[in-house]
Amino acid sequence: MILQPDQVIDAEIVRILRSSGLCLEMGRIIQASLNADSPTGELFRWAHLTSMCCECIGGDTETALPGAISMELFALAADIFDDIQDKDHDDLPWRQIPEANAINLANCLLMLSFEAIAAIPDDRIYREVCTALQRMGTTASNGQFLEFLYTDSQRVSLEQYFDMVRQKSGSITACACKIGAILGNATETLAESMAKFGLNFGIMNQIRNDLNDFLDFEKKKDFVSNKKTLPYVYLCHTLKGETAGQFKRLTQCYTGESQAFRDKEKHLLKQIATEEGVAQYCSVMFEIYRQKAREILETIPVPEKQKEKMINLVG
Template sequence: MGGIENIESNRIKETMLNLITTQLQNDGLKSFIFSFLTNKEEMNFANLTILHHQIFDRKDPELLNLAAAVELLVLSFDIFDDLEDLDNTEEPWMKIDHSIALNAATVLYTLSQQTVLSLSSPFKHQILASLLKYSIQAMEGQHDDLEDNIASEEDCLQMMKLKSGSLIALASVCGMQLAGENDKLVEEYAYQIGIAAQTDNDFRDLFNPLKNDMKNQKKSLAVLYLQRNYNEHANDLLKFYQSGLDIKEQFGSIENYKQKLLDSGVMQYLNVVKQIAINRASRMIDNLNINSEHKEFVKSILINKKT
């Protein structure tokens, strides 16, 4: 496609490793961070940065450095999140002393900012301002999630917009700004894609009943829906999550469990919320000031994979 170049994840990863190697002196710290990247194959946020630069028909030579900086920052947020939630115990940063993991995450967060500031682009300060803006929003969303004081669907959607949507907006807006562009629609549809992505996470969590969030009935769209007790199936599911049993112990099979989810209405509810967000994002992408071919390409990356 004209103007759009496929940049392999290996090139992004190599750039990330190079930034770590050249900017850090402590071999022990570098070794830990390298271990975090060993099994990392998907570079979703870096690719968002690249995509939103290229759709404006730009090819800045420092694009890979910016994309790597964004991916390093998001990795730091993943580590912070797991340490705070005590989840995803198989990740390499959860298998080491948590104080060391926390320090390494702080290094990654700082290194991402240093990388942006070292760009020669005339837009680097604008990019750094956006990186910090959306980082703070994501932290505010994480605070609301950790406090678990969410009382309504509106509160939950706002938390999802901040926690998940802000990071998608960060990657997308920074790529656009490196191209010298500034379209508010990019931020707005990124928020909607974030809500859709977080709704998918809520759905997946239903099939991981032993996860801390489910056992503790931490507020999510799914839990809020079930707590309304629309029917006996919803109440049965809430009791199940508190029981500590696995799916087969309680329901006999995954098929029986899926039927219980359907009977409760929670699966249908999450799908409706997701589709509303996707439809909103699609309409915004249609209004972007780029050629129609690039609009369809953005949709193929952000929307078609989620429908």
């Protein structure tokens, strides 16, 4: 029987979990957590992105598998750390266990991501993939640190926001694309081009997430946590006069246990966001980074047929 790509990925993850000597409960939670936060129901998004980049260069899914599994596990660890810090997504498996256990779970996933790439047979390629993972981990951690550093700042510039997002989000997609290219035996120049594509692809997706989450008071705590998302930073820089004062008071009316941020305040924030063109601004910035990603794809020296999936991914 020929297994479908998702079945191959799932089987390899199960093999890694079983061979790692984890207790049954940790293994169960990891399996329950995989794909749990997929908004579209798409399975193994990070693994598929890595494989897609490998195929774009001329490689195949079998060659890409160790890197694909590694990125899937690494990205899940990053999501867990992010939700613990943001106190978000209370419905997800890792938010329904004690926080200390969730931290251990994320740490374990980071280690397993390096276990996954141990299956790469070529020593040179293994070293390059390992280096890419390590550098991405450092960059993404620094971006996450900046995000929380900015939480206590009264004013964050748009330049600071985009630098933070480049590190926190863009670095992870850049790494997935670069690893896929490396496993496809790309030249260093080509691998870097794929990384630049991934960087812009990651930033554009973060912009979309920022916009979608800004007024999602049921699932997200971005605004009440003073998180410097693009809508928040944009409003800080564009509002004047009384509206600026209203917005500032909204940012100060939630203090953890306080319930001051009620329907009235939510309605006012939505009104300000609508009147000041938050959606339009974010859409323009999304389109700028989407075009950057497409332009990079167009210049990559591989047959057009091999680029089709990547082009469709960007839209």
